[in-house]
Amino acid sequence: MRKRVGRRMMGISKNGSRVLCFVIDTTGSMSDTIASVRETASFIIDSKRGTPDEPSVYILVPFNDPDFGPLMRTTDPNIFKAQINALNADGGGDYPEMSLSGLQLALTGAPPSSEIFLFTDAPAKDLNLMGTVIALIERTKSVVTFFLTGSLGLRRRRGSDQGQGQVQHSRMAVSDSQLYRELAQSSGGQAIEVTKTELPKATSIIVESSSSSLVTILQAVRSTGRADNFSFTVDETVRNLTAYVTGSSLSFTLTSPSGVSQSSGEVNGSLATIKTVGNFLTLGLDSQAGLWEIRVSSTVPYSLKVVGQSAIDFLFDFVEVSQGPHPAFAVLESRPQAGGNATLLVSVTGSESVSLTEVALVEDSGSGEVNGTLESVGSGDFLVTMDRIPAGEFVVRLRGENRATTRALPDSFQRQSSTRLRASTVMVMAEAEGDLEPGTPFSVLFTVTTNGTGGSFTIRATNDRGFSSSSPTDLTLVTGVSANGTVTLTAPANTASGTDVTLTIEAESPGATDTNYAILRLTVVSPVTDVSRPVCDVVSVTANCSDDCSLSVWELSANLTDGNGTGIEHVTLRQGNGTLNTTTVKGAGNWTVTLAAYSASCCSPEVELVVVDGAGNVGTCFRSIRVTVDTTVQPPVTNATTKNSITVTTPKVAAATAAAASSSHPLSLSSYLCSIMLVSVTLVLSL
Template identity: 50%
Template sequence: MGAPIMFPSLICSVFALLSLAAQTRIQAFKITNSDSFNTTHQNITLSAILQKSAEVCQTVVLKQGGNFVQLRSLTEVSVAAACLSPASAATLKSAISEIQLRNARVDIRYITDSKYHFDDESFEEGRNLITQGVSLVKACLKLKNYESARLQLGETLHTLQDFYSHSNWIELGNRSPYANLINPNLPLENLADKKTPTCQSCITDCTNNILNTIIKQKKLTSGYFSLISIFKPDGKCSHGGTLDMTSRMEPTGGINKDDPEASHGSLHLVAADVATAASKDLLEGIRRSTNDIEFLRLMGISSSSSVLCIVIDTSASMADEIAEVKRVTSFIIDSRRGTADAPSIYILVPFNSTNFGPMNKTTDPDEFKRLVNALSASGEGELKMSLSGLWLALAGAPTASEIFVFTNSPPIDFLKITTVLALIESTKSTVNFMLTNPLTNTSLGILNPLNLLYKTSALASGGQIIEVSKELLANTSSLITNSTVSSLVTIFQAVRNSGGTELFTFVVDSTVRNLTFYITGNPLLFSITAPSGQIQTSVQSEGPLGVIQTVVNFYTVRINTSRPEGQWSINIISALFYTLKVTGRSPVNFKFDFVEVVKIPQPGYFVYKSRPSASGNAKMLVSLLGSASGLLKEVALVDASSSSGVHKGNLENMGNGDYLVTMATVPKGEFYVHVNGQFNSSSTSVFQRQSPTQHKASIISISVLTNGTLVPGQSFKALFTLTTSTNSRTTYIIVVRNSAQYNMTYLPILPSTDTGIAVGFMELSVPANTTGGTEVILTIEAAQPGSTDTNYSFLRLAVSRAVAPPAGLSLSLWLSALTVLISLLSNQ
């Protein structure tokens, strides 16, 4: 178990320092609030990715004999269209957003670590970070771990981009990238040594403060930076700015080009242009290490955005179910081969009463078919490790995947339900359960009580729970074929626990095709009204609106019109629990994250992979995907079980389809995220979308600080802080799990201070033979005794084979911990 940490004493020693930092300027290319005179990490990254992706798309399209249309402007929508994959506009923007946010995170997490920013003339160390980062991106790509690759790419790009702002490369007259910086086989040349003076003092105008001898000799230097000390080697340049204490020491001033008002701000745009070109070069190196198709997958561009993920019980009694899964997967693979609906990723996780896994992930449909066909039914047991199998699938599947679980038994591993729910919420994936252990009288709509945890998981994810006999299982397979297609969006969703009569209305926009209603519950009646006024009831299996397929308690209504635009309604009458979900196919969707707006050390977003605070004032970063002209008009948190609980947010348009949303209040129970918008400012064509996954707020806040990378043969450490909005002494129950099942130590019970603050520590041992690029999902869960309220933190980690020092808790990590903790305290 981990030892306790003396955290409060460290707070006292640097609290004053961080208070000062809160009021100071930034120390890197800015992240937010860009304009025509200021280029940021965000748009440097965006521009480089769009340019390189367009180049690769052109190569792919021409090789395939297609016609590549030259682009006048580069956007996610235009690049995806030129790639002959317009549906990828949404996934391209989502991938870029992941990379951008991880890029921004470097300044939040590693403010004092000079090598991440090329400060303090740390050229060799910074170059090592870049080359090791690129190596890890390539290793993740090899194992199809695209999301981990994007996260590492974001970090690596930040360090590369900072070189051009923080060094004197631009002042030396260079207007192209330094190729040696991304090539570990080339030497870094003509570096100024630690004893060579590089700058003279300046006060207001620092344009020419680099010594003429340095310029003439083409010596490479960078500014020194420190939050704490004014010390630097004699005669050295400083980074500059009020955050940098070294700039107060002779020679005063600085040389950074982070923005137009920085010490060398006149070169800001030049530095940004070269940083963009360097970012493109780094991306080209990654492309050359793999192939064009895999590079485009990294960027979210593929012929399809769908995922086929099967989690299946392989016990002896499951022979019929396994045969049906073989049939369905073969049908999907064979019928969609070469089409836009062929899944881009295939995942298979088996389980039985004693074992679960491994997780098999591939992009090859024939390999997946071979894996499925190799399944055999053997062994038996009354209870199954189904939640463990689902846990592996959630950990390994891409964000927002559709997962199908087949079993005929309740779980033996019921204690994993909290981790499963945390992963569902974090990954925003949808889980559907195909259960062949129904009660005798399913016509009453009563779920088998042994399936209660499956119901909980399905509802949390926005999925379906279908209880049928083995004989009827084939009749439910349409759910799999309908849900594993590209560009599937959720338009409306509701859950009602006590039944009743209720009228639901929603808008279907002009981009939607394949409108489908899913209703679970029995007995119930419903009637659907189209925009035209036509009505079809649940007793009409074929009617004026479409076809209704009924399998026990599961209704599928496929609307037959190809243009369902307008306002629809459905009236449901039921005495018992029921669910409603309305989906369609559309290129327009949205993504969101709960974030903290960070001012220390610079403006940016820190993404919460945990539940927001129940006290309200929650911040969300919401992005509109797949539309070049759309505008979000409303973002709301909607109570999942009631139509009355709607909490609307205040929107701030951040540009490029991104919105910062402030929620003054949040629902007390489970909620969906709901958005309304229109396609341009003068249009009356409105749209609405909803998250299928349910979310929940918590009075517990949990923040985790790590050094970020797993290294074979070394221990990985994480520090986490817990606070509660009640500000009172409490005890926290801690559960930590990792998807690779590496050995871990941590304290399962943590007492807090009188104000509810506790600090925990965990250590994970990475086996020495672990393959580079292996992805590990770490969850740290916290609860209070006697309370149903829980919270968690979700971390996606990757194993690096690069030689690295032991992953201790550095000063940078401690300062980052204090930054987050102070922010938490200031919000109480």
């Protein structure tokens, strides 16, 4: 799947919208954890309210077993607090929970480049979603951090077959924690293993990550224990420089640009303040500009991440370039193809005083890197051509110079992507025509090709709404030859129009040595059967107006109906300074009738109601009681489609009606009520 975009990366701003997103296990053992989440959320909301760091969107996704969701999204921090306070830790039954289903909802519901925090003390039950979750992480470039309390503590479960409140002496297995570690490392997040009593100390990373303009300077993962040396460049714009180390049984030595060193044994040294909670170390560094080094020695796997706050950052995507008078870039919605060259579109954000000197694909294992050829295409955008892609997982690293500096020479800077990427010998393309209709099967055609070894490829199609779907479970591929398949997706008949659904189609090679995916975002749209506008039937008008209009009022009542259509959604005033009240009742034929009652000062002699039904059809209802000296007889209203029975109690109107009745002109009601010093009553219905 490819999406055409402009040079500014579809207007996406990595730090333009701060999102606070929690995915929370709500089983019986999680009450203490939920309490810690409440405290953390309240602290962030209260301390950052009215500041640039205040989240603009709050997202909450609960999960249990067998339930997960719904995703709750709000811009109101008080509503978010109430949603967390309403969570109940109960139930669960067996140990594994639907954690990946909850995470899938968060990844599809949160904006790109979000920071997502998942809390659980249980292994994942829905392991079939592992590939889907990784695909969504790669495409959204979101960072996921896991807080795991089950690997170091006991689980208290409730279940019909276990007895209420029984303590289970079982912990999250090492293999269970490993799954969460792999997902965290893929996204550039952390897998923090702490006890429940230690959790409040560990959640400080949420406060730090919710800061505006958070950038990644360095990130590295070592899957085997060994000694390694890392270097990273800090520029003058960086503040709140912080390093995170996740692992155990390790030691390290920091060296600053000025040559000063500090060992991991010095908790409060000259370069850093070190805090340790469980397997998670936080290093609050002196934000000294220049080249830093950190040497890590460990006998077990570990991860290292260095972040800070800066306006300078970058966006990127693998693209295909279409030639022509106005070149466009088609973003690859899947992994780039292995075995060939590649093109990246890179956009530098936050400053017009920077220039790029290097864009490289750095192998995650640290064994090598591929440098690209840069071509400026204007407005801070660059096309970067790579003659090859690393065979394993890699990250994108960017280096450049900032000319807006206090130094005599330009200030060097370094940025890195959080998300780990990889190429694939498998290509998956998917196309969808139109939108889903509730209750109607919808077909999505897809094509799978491989330039690697052929054979029987496993096919998996999943969606974040749990809609019923069918697809082939496998396709047989020959190298270089495409194979086609169809996913049939059905939204329930009661699905609300406008509901979004994300469909992920994965293809996995024999032996699970390679995978790729296509991601489609579809919308459920109910067919439009209501094309008629609402009808306005004026029941009565009472206008007891005196010479001093400020001392008198007039009133109107009307019945508003939509027949057997979608029903009236809302009624508003387009003209008039009076008071409008509406009530809903059942009328003839079991139709819903909206009763409108309007009253206003006689100084405000006109009113226009705007009536909108559920399909968006709009009708208007206009009425005027205006004194006039116009003696001209108005022509008939020829385009009115509704005749109204009107009771008028104004004496002047009654007299004028009798006088006008003798006229030979075929007058409409609004016409024959017009005469000298007459209160004229007019209805206009736009249909």
